[in-house]
Amino acid sequence: MPQIEIKSLNAYYDKLHVLKDVEVKVEKGEIVSLIGPSGSGKSSLLKMLVGLLVPQSGEVKINNEIIDYKKKADLRIVREKIGIVFQQYNLFQNMNVLKNVCIAPIKIQKRDSKKVEEQAIELLEKVGLKDKLKSYPDELSGGQQQRVAIARALCLNPEILLLDEVTSALDPELVQEVLDSIRLLASDGMTMLIVSHEMSFVKEVSSKVIFMDNGSIIEVNKPELIFENPKEKRTSDFVSKILKDK
Amino acid sequence: MERLIEEIPSFFTIWNIIFLAKAMGVTFLLTAIGCLVGFSMGCLIAVFRKTKTIFLLPLRIFIILYTEIFRRIPFLVSLLLMFYIFQIFKISDSLFVIAVITVCLIATAYIGEIIRSGIESINQTQWDAASAMNFTYFQILKEVIFPQAWKVILPPAFGFFIMFIKDTALASQIGVMELTFAAKVLNNKGFSPLLSFGSVLILYFILSYPLDRFGKHMEKKLASNRN
Numbered sequence: 001m002p003q004i005e006i007k008s009l010n011a012y013y014d015k016l017h018v019l020k021d022v023e024v025k026v027e028k029g030e031i032v033s034l035i036g037p038s039g040s041g042k043s044s045l046l047k048m049l050v051g052l053l054v055p056q057s058g059e060v061k062i063n064n065e066i067i068d069y070k071k072k073a074d075l076r077i078v079r080e081k082i083g084i085v086f087q088q089y090n091l092f093q094n095m096n097v098l099k100n101v102c103i104a105p106i107k108i109q110k111r112d113s114k115k116v117e118e119q120a121i122e123l124l125e126k127v128g129l130k131d132k133l134k135s136y137p138d139e140l141s142g143g144q145q146q147r148v149a150i151a152r153a154l155c156l157n158p159e160i161l162l163l164d165e166v167t168s169a170l171d172p173e174l175v176q177e178v179l180d181s182i183r184l185l186a187s188d189g190m191t192m193l194i195v196s197h198e199m200s201f202v203k204e205v206s207s208k209v210i211f212m213d214n215g216s217i218i219e220v221n222k223p224e225l226i227f228e229n230p231k232e233k234r235t236s237d238f239v240s241k242i243l244k245d246k
Numbered sequence: 247m248e249r250l251i252e253e254i255p256s257f258f259t260i261w262n263i264i265f266l267a268k269a270m271g272v273t274f275l276l277t278a279i280g281c282l283v284g285f286s287m288g289c290l291i292a293v294f295r296k297t298k299t300i301f302l303l304p305l306r307i308f309i310i311l312y313t314e315i316f317r318r319i320p321f322l323v324s325l326l327l328m329f330y331i332f333q334i335f336k337i338s339d340s341l342f343v344i345a346v347i348t349v350c351l352i353a354t355a356y357i358g359e360i361i362r363s364g365i366e367s368i369n370q371t372q373w374d375a376a377s378a379m380n381f382t383y384f385q386i387l388k389e390v391i392f393p394q395a396w397k398v399i400l401p402p403a404f405g406f407f408i409m410f411i412k413d414t415a416l417a418s419q420i421g422v423m424e425l426t427f428a429a430k431v432l433n434n435k436g437f438s439p440l441l442s443f444g445s446v447l448i449l450y451f452i453l454s455y456p457l458d459r460f461g462k463h464m465e466k467k468l469a470s471n472r473n
Contacts, residue, residue: 088371094393104381
């Protein structure tokens, strides 16, 4: 039984058809990467999964349960289970690092604040930011902010983690520190959906790679195959272009 | 100048001082009630205007009509309008009540817009992040948006409050005995305009200066993102 199952799903931004008949299956503990040119619908797919973009038609099942994104109760359940980290970190600018990580578990999940704080400090230590608990987002570098964002998503104890181009906004020398944090999670066996342009990283961590173009899924394959022996012409065009640029 | 100095003892009689103090009280009350009600109601209408649920649509349309109308009519016109509405429907004879209600209606429309623009100045990504973590609309506003929006809201809001102290002078047009009207009365009694309006000028300053300081204080307190 797949943990996430998406069937013939269509979604629109106003009139723009951003997801066209999308079919995805993700098994528990799997790390699935989404690659493709910008505007191909990768981020939209992640946003749709947490209900920031409501699908028009199709079906989404999480743990074999159909999710109706128009229902508030279903949205709550999905957002309990799925954590998301954004390209622009989106930390709350009015809260320090520790508060950013703790606020949702305490205020929304109503968990014990002492225990949440302990967990938050542990997570922040894991991403190497234990000395920044009292800092505010604008005092941190992009890489540090992104690692806080990862800790914030994890502190909600999600079953699934979505990472939306988490290194795209970072300076090259900061990319590694964030990727290291993700590697650590990958080894913990968390289900992850990763949108990334870091092809070597994608190749290294993913169990499956999905190539998207223009809102549709073009190819789903093992990372070795996608990069070295793609089935579709569009995939090989994209992959060879990306690898040439590097 | 000599005449002015001669006039001073007869101007500052106990009766005149009480008369001016009362008028100052009226100006103060008009402004204070207008600002307080305007600020709370302004928050409310800004918050409801940003909602998206379909069943609040009538409320949103009402809010938009209300703000757009009251921000476009001159203060004096709304005041007179309210005055005649009160006359026709015999709601209340008190000029002060009419003035207070008009002042509240106008302040709400203006401050509502200031607050709405403050809320909109905060990037959509902050909403996305919070809603993806199951925050409700009101929780997002309370925990994330307002704490960041104050620094955009407060300076124009206090600017409006201070402008408002002066605008209440228009209430004299329907006969509310506030500061400007009081000055006119004293002037008509034969006191020199310099003395009548000069003292009123000082009283306006006494009213607005602390408010200005308070605004600066609140800006410092709330507007730094560190809370």
